[in-house]
Amino acid sequence: MSTISTTDVTWFFACKTTDVPTNGGVCVKYKDEQIALFYFTRSDTWYATQNLCPHRRQMALSRGMTGTHAGEPKVACPFHKKTFSLKDGRCLTDEHECALTVYPVRIEDDRVYIGVNAY
Incomplete structure (x- = not known):
C-alpha cells in the first residue's frame, strides 16, 4: 500500500482503474476501514464512501x-434499499437516517x- 500525505488528507493507492466494474463498486481496505469505491462510466466519475450501511450496520454498500435519483448519483444498500447520495453521503430515502462518510477520489x-483524514 502506498500513501501520499498532505496537511489534511492522506491519499492511498486503492487499486487500478481496471479493477473496478463498469457502473459498479468494489470494497477496498485502508487500515481498519472498509471503503466502497464506485465508477460511473457515463459521466466518467469516481466516488468513495464508507462500506458500512448505517441502517443495519452491515458491510454491504x-x-x-x-444509479441516479433526480440527477444525483446514488447507491442503494443491497439488503435494505436505503439510498444514499454518492456526492455528500446524505440519505435520499429518509431525511432522518444517518449519512455516509464520503472520501475524495483521484x-x-x-x-x-x-483520500482519508490524515491521522
Whole structure:
C-alpha cells in the first residue's frame, strides 16, 4: 500500500482503474476501514464512501445498486434499499437516517487513490 500525505488528507493507492466494474463498486481496505469505491462510466466519475450501511450496520454498500435519483448519483444498500447520495453521503430515502462518510477520489496513470483524514 502506498500513501501520499498532505496537511489534511492522506491519499492511498486503492487499486487500478481496471479493477473496478463498469457502473459498479468494489470494497477496498485502508487500515481498519472498509471503503466502497464506485465508477460511473457515463459521466466518467469516481466516488468513495464508507462500506458500512448505517441502517443495519452491515458491510454491504460496495455491492449496492448504483444509479441516479433526480440527477444525483446514488447507491442503494443491497439488503435494505436505503439510498444514499454518492456526492455528500446524505440519505435520499429518509431525511432522518444517518449519512455516509464520503472520501475524495483521484486518478493518476490508471491508478485510483482515495483520500482519508490524515491521522
